[in-house]
Amino acid sequence: MSVLVVGSVGIDRIETTQEDRSDLLGGSASFAGLAASFHAPVSLIGIVGDDFPAHHRAVWEKRKIDLSGLQVAQGKTFRWHGRYEENMNNRHTLSTELNVFADFKPELPHAQKKLPFVLLGNIAPDLQHLVLDQMEKPKFTVADTMNLWIDIARPRLLELLPRIDMLILNDSEAALLTGESNLLRASRWLRERGPRYVAIKKGEHGCFLSGKEGAFAAPAIPLDKVLDPTGAGDTFAGGLTGYLAGQKEINLSTLAHGVLEGTLLASFAVEDFSLNRLASLSPKDLETRRKELSRLINPHP
Amino acid sequence: MSVLVVGSVGIDRIETTQEDRSDLLGGSASFAGLAASFHAPVSLIGIVGDDFPAHHRAVWEKRKIDLSGLQVAQGKTFRWHGRYEENMNNRHTLSTELNVFADFKPELPHAQKKLPFVLLGNIAPDLQHLVLDQMEKPKFTVADTMNLWIDIARPRLLELLPRIDMLILNDSEAALLTGESNLLRASRWLRERGPRYVAIKKGEHGCFLSGKEGAFAAPAIPLDKVLDPTGAGDTFAGGLTGYLAGQKEINLSTLAHGVLEGTLLASFAVEDFSLNRLASLSPKDLETRRKELSRLINPHP
Numbered sequence: 001m002s003v004l005v006v007g008s009v010g011i012d013r014i015e016t017t018q019e020d021r022s023d024l025l026g027g028s029a030s031f032a033g034l035a036a037s038f039h040a041p042v043s044l045i046g047i048v049g050d051d052f053p054a055h056h057r058a059v060w061e062k063r064k065i066d067l068s069g070l071q072v073a074q075g076k077t078f079r080w081h082g083r084y085e086e087n088m089n090n091r092h093t094l095s096t097e098l099n100v101f102a103d104f105k106p107e108l109p110h111a112q113k114k115l116p117f118v119l120l121g122n123i124a125p126d127l128q129h130l131v132l133d134q135m136e137k138p139k140f141t142v143a144d145t146m147n148l149w150i151d152i153a154r155p156r157l158l159e160l161l162p163r164i165d166m167l168i169l170n171d172s173e174a175a176l177l178t179g180e181s182n183l184l185r186a187s188r189w190l191r192e193r194g195p196r197y198v199a200i201k202k203g204e205h206g207c208f209l210s211g212k213e214g215a216f217a218a219p220a221i222p223l224d225k226v227l228d229p230t231g232a233g234d235t236f237a238g239g240l241t242g243y244l245a246g247q248k249e250i251n252l253s254t255l256a257h258g259v260l261e262g263t264l265l266a267s268f269a270v271e272d273f274s275l276n277r278l279a280s281l282s283p284k285d286l287e288t289r290r291k292e293l294s295r296l297i298n299p300h301p
Numbered sequence: 302m303s304v305l306v307v308g309s310v311g312i313d314r315i316e317t318t319q320e321d322r323s324d325l326l327g328g329s330a331s332f333a334g335l336a337a338s339f340h341a342p343v344s345l346i347g348i349v350g351d352d353f354p355a356h357h358r359a360v361w362e363k364r365k366i367d368l369s370g371l372q373v374a375q376g377k378t379f380r381w382h383g384r385y386e387e388n389m390n391n392r393h394t395l396s397t398e399l400n401v402f403a404d405f406k407p408e409l410p411h412a413q414k415k416l417p418f419v420l421l422g423n424i425a426p427d428l429q430h431l432v433l434d435q436m437e438k439p440k441f442t443v444a445d446t447m448n449l450w451i452d453i454a455r456p457r458l459l460e461l462l463p464r465i466d467m468l469i470l471n472d473s474e475a476a477l478l479t480g481e482s483n484l485l486r487a488s489r490w491l492r493e494r495g496p497r498y499v500a501i502k503k504g505e506h507g508c509f510l511s512g513k514e515g516a517f518a519a520p521a522i523p524l525d526k527v528l529d530p531t532g533a534g535d536t537f538a539g540g541l542t543g544y545l546a547g548q549k550e551i552n553l554s555t556l557a558h559g560v561l562e563g564t565l566l567a568s569f570a571v572e573d574f575s576l577n578r579l580a581s582l583s584p585k586d587l588e589t590r591r592k593e594l595s596r597l598i599n600p601h602p
Contacts, residue, residue, distance in 0.1 A: 181388065204484075205507070214596055216598075216599075217520030222483075222518075224485055224486065257600050295515055295517075296515075296517060297600075298517075298557075299517060299554060299560075299598075
């Protein structure tokens, strides 16, 4: 079944202690859409300016992503400039230019309103609501969020919770939103307010998934080298939602496998800048690392 | 097969934001020995003063731990006073009185020199060497350590590495010792200097085990409430080593199961002060939580 992925599309400039790279394809929908496309047909909903280069668009087209819901507006594409510290965990936003994204109103083409799986990528809760307002009873809705929205749009984010099936956020965001630093209590707090499932991401420490049937803990895949962590969370959410769209049932077991697929794709995403590594992934690359991940969590290898 | 456990034995005073408890049985050998006794016969090597109360000794006796190697010296038992912050991760040592522990020289009774499994609990590397000097070819030797020894006894700790089969330490200690914050690179650095296996503990984020055959990542068991984290690492090391002593072969798979047994026992240890929860554990308590841990890491429950 198909997945509707909505989020930001941007052009990034990213500095690490080693490199300074410009004109990179970025944004939550870019990563999440590409990741989901490894498992399901994807329709991408977003907005770009008339400066958006054809070679960026080609990255999605090559993976047969439906771009009929990608608006092209007069003006410049959203731009973000960030810098990572040596440890690759701490990052600083040096500049954000919303440009055409400032007036983004998701408008779903008729066919997209019926899609069964929805990933509300990391954008303002108002926009996430606007997408759900247009959908006709999706089978499963996943939402991602970030500290910015918890800080400036908390009421709207809380109103979103009863409308979604699963919330994805990281551990510090979960603590900020719930007031609980304990994973069990934070997850329970969130599930009591709507979503049946919650995935709390812990960066290099993996992810804690829970629902009323129980919990699943996935490690991250230890990597020798991380070039650019941008988009890892979006890739995780996209890989997870794409995987679910291919399953007959959604339950704790299929979600746990979804978390592992998200983990797998995210581990590739950070090995190069932008979507470069994801875009060049072969089925064999995926299969080799999938086996490695399976051994990593299995005490009977 | 039997396990020799050497380490400190102390009387702790522990303050949390909720409680202030005194005269608690503590020390690395106390926790590690009790944890190992759930899987194997244990001989404890350590030192106490003539003030050491019978009810503390009874905790080990109840679990049939051999105390013939526990020296009783004239003077006071080692005492430690610590305070935990609200988050239970940061702790401050308020006072340490070495007392009889200052002159501790492990002396192994004849029978103990032949024991096949050795756990060198968290004590000075000099003392860990002294124990190995007396052992007759143990089958498998595990050593635990801490930042203090990395800071003040680094050369002796490095000399210990070729003499042991497995090193256990936490992530910040691994970074301090190796200069590598990356888990893969830190583990490789350590294994190149001696131990065939390395377990890097990450507190609430679990443990990363590696050897030349591969790696295993175990989560910690998420707990609703942690009363006192003291001794969690020692309990982990004891549970792991005790488990190994009951196995025919030592390989990545039995070690992974050992890591899970250590994780399991440590999850109980932190639910009460001192060894209180471990001492009252029933086989049913263990079995129930062992199943919970198995579900937590298994995507096909």
